[in-house]
Amino acid sequence: MSLTVIGSGVGGTATAHFLRQHFGPDLQIDVFEKGSVGGRLATVTVNNQDYESGGSVIHSLNLHMQDFVKQIGLKYRRNVAGKTAVFNGKQIILEETDWYLLDLFRLWWRYGFSFIRLQMWVEETMEKFMRIYKYQAHGYAFSSVEQLLHSLGGGTFINMTRHTLSESLLELGVSQRFIDEVIAAVMRANYGQSVSVPAFVGAVSLAGAQTNLWAVEGGNKLVCSGLLTLAKANLIQAKVTTVSLHKTADTIQYKLDFEAPKERGSELYDIVIVAAPLQNGMANITFENFDPPIPEMSGSYHHTVASIVHGYLNSTYFGFPDPKLFPFASICTVVDDDLFFNTVGNVCPVNVSTEFKRKQPQDAAVWKVFSQQPLEKKDLKTLFKSYYSVQVTDWQAYPEYGSTDKIPPIILHDNMYYLNGIEWAASAMEMSSVAAKNLALLAYHRWNQQTDMIDQKELMHKIKTEL
Ligand SMILES: Cc1cc2nc3c(=O)[nH]c(=O)nc-3n(C[C@H](O)[C@H](O)[C@H](O)COP(=O)(O)OP(=O)(O)OC[C@H]3O[C@@H](n4cnc5c(N)ncnc54)[C@H](O)[C@@H]3O)c2cc1C
Numbered sequence: 116m117s118l119t120v121i122g123s124g125v126g127g128t129a130t131a132h133f134l135r136q137h138f139g140p141d142l143q144i145d146v147f148e149k150g151s152v153g154g155r156l157a158t159v160t161v162n163n164q165d166y167e168s169g170g171s172v173i174h175s176l177n178l179h180m181q182d183f184v185k186q187i188g189l190k191y192r193r194n195v196a197g198k199t200a201v202f203n204g205k206q207i208i209l210e211e212t213d214w215y216l217l218d219l220f221r222l223w224w225r226y227g228f229s230f231i232r233l234q235m236w237v238e239e240t241m242e243k244f245m246r247i248y249k250y251q252a253h254g255y256a257f258s259s260v261e262q263l264l265h266s267l268g269g270g271t272f273i274n275m276t277r278h279t280l281s282e283s284l285l286e287l288g289v290s291q292r293f294i295d296e297v298i299a300a301v302m303r304a305n306y307g308q309s310v311s312v313p314a315f316v317g318a319v320s321l322a323g324a325q326t327n328l329w330a331v332e333g334g335n336k337l338v339c340s341g342l343l344t345l346a347k348a349n350l351i352q353a354k355v356t357t358v359s360l361h362k363t364a365d366t367i368q369y370k371l372d373f374e375a376p377k378e379r380g381s382e383l384y385d386i387v388i389v390a391a392p393l394q395n396g397m398a399n400i401t402f403e404n405f406d407p408p409i410p411e412m413s414g415s416y417h418h419t420v421a422s423i424v425h426g427y428l429n430s431t432y433f434g435f436p437d438p439k440l441f442p443f444a445s446i447c448t449v450v451d452d453d454l455f456f457n458t459v460g461n462v463c464p465v466n467v468s469t470e471f472k473r474k475q476p477q478d479a480a481v482w483k484v485f486s487q488q489p490l491e492k493k494d495l496k497t498l499f500k501s502y503y504s505v506q507v508t509d510w511q512a513y514p515e516y517g518s519t520d521k522i523p524p525i526i527l528h529d530n531m532y533y534l535n536g537i538e539w540a541a542s543a544m545e546m547s548s549v550a551a552k553n554l555a556l557l558a559y560h561r562w563n564q565q566t567d568m569i570d571q572k573e574l575m576h577k578i579k580t581e582l
């Protein structure tokens with residue numbers, strides 16, 4: 116039999132790796148990539164050092180990512196601590212200090228118990244989310260994102276995809292002021308969006324703002340090339356243009372047409388995994404001969420522009436005329452029509468970890484600015500006194516949450532599957548990895564007609580009573 120994966124981001128390469136584990140060593144796994152291996156995991160080079168321009172941080176409880184790093188033989192790079200402040204376009208409204216207890220006291224003074232309530236909610240969500248690792252280790256798969264979420268957190272998790280973050284937090288007793296000043300800043304930092312995103316992605320974003328984060332030494336994209344090697348996959352550098360159903364009297368196969376810069380080709384496969392977003396013609400794949408047709412994916416992706424700037428930050432803009440007194444490594448912002456950026460943060464090169472020393476604020480350093488539009492010259496002049504270089508990556512970054520209320524299907528056809536629907540619950544490296552394991556299990560069980568391993572209810576109980 117023959118298997119193929121379209122897309123070599125972390126989702127596609129993790130799928131190839133898990134397909135190899137489940138289907139065994141003998142068959143060929145082709146992986147198509149139209150751009151660079153890694154997809155939304157990428158680096159840019161400044162002064163001979165590489166910096167993450169896409170997916171950058173990984174949570175300490177993201178167990179698939181941890182496992183990949185170990186199996187490939189890569190090293191962890193811990194997030195280097197630095198103080199953060201929230202800026203409202205006119206002044207700093209909240210700032211971290213060197214004293215944790217003082218920070219806690221200030222939070223309590225300004226927002227009451229909102230901070231503690233929020234922490235408990237995020238911890239509870241993470242704890243339930245982590246059930247997936249047990250289910251997947253026991254081989255269980257889910258045929259839809261909704262079934263997967265329901266198995267982890269029941270109706271609560273499903274509701275968290277249907278209600279906004281602000282509604283859910285207000286219900287918990289978190290204050291409006293805390294939502295406007297802190298949660299809004301985190302959402303702008305991590306998904307470039309507002310507190311109107313669904314509560315589930317809100318919780319993931321808040322987990323991504325905790326302190327226990329790490330990255331991969333050398334760059335997160337090394338996970339993708341490493342997974343391709345582990346999977347002994349055959350990488351084909353070409354753009355898949357068409358997938359058409361190819362039926363004979365006793366077989367169903369899928370014909371992929373593809374284009375490389377200098378050649379075109381086509382190939383037949385028994386199982387196809389689409390591991391690239393299908394919205395807005397992003398993957399630009401035409402599906403032919405399917406009856407009923409493969410549904411159009413509704414919704415759109417959010418533009419996030421990452422500008423890596425090497426220069427001198429204009430600390431005066433943030434109310435610090437003397438740069439030596441500017442104490443922050445990153446500045447988040449709250450919603451303001453005049454604000455042209457979401458965050459600006461001093462970044463660490465991908466190959467430097469513990470010994471990384473942040474530059475003095477008056478020295479030239481490398482900064483990452485996230486904005487929704489490319490920065491204009493006047494924006495750069497506002498944020499920086501002067502700069503040596505600017506490197507811009509305009510990402511179709513993650514779903515525009517709220518642009519549709521439908522979570523895309525996983526099963527597109529008998530043996531054709533879609534990975535990126537999970538991003539509509541939340542987009543993150545670990546979410547694509549969880550989806551990858553689920554797809555490999557689902558494809559395997561459906562191929563072997565093991566229906567008792569798919570969409571089982573009461574899984575916690577089942578696992579506890581399994582021999
Ligand atoms: C700026 C930014 C910051 C982020 N920060 C974080 C973070 O800190 N932590 C975190 O966990 N997540 C973060 N994310 C999200 C994370 O990067 C993504 O969720 C994840 O990388 C998605 O991986 P994927 O494999 O599902 O998709 P992709 O990485 O998009 O991979 C899809 C691949 O398919 C290829 N492709 C598309 N169409 C075709 C075709 N027709 N033929 C062949 N190949 C095709 C593409 O070229 C691409 O390489 C961030 C994303 C962005 C953009």
Ligand SMILES: CC(C)=CCC/C(C)=C/CC/C(C)=C/CSC[C@H](N)C(=O)O
Nearest residue numbers: 171172173174304305322323543545546
């Ligand atoms: C999937 C689970 C349970 C946790 C993942 C938590 C996590 C690491 C979320 C990050 C989400 C995200 C899209 C962040 C984007 S921007 C990140 C950062 N601000 C940057 O500078 O790149």
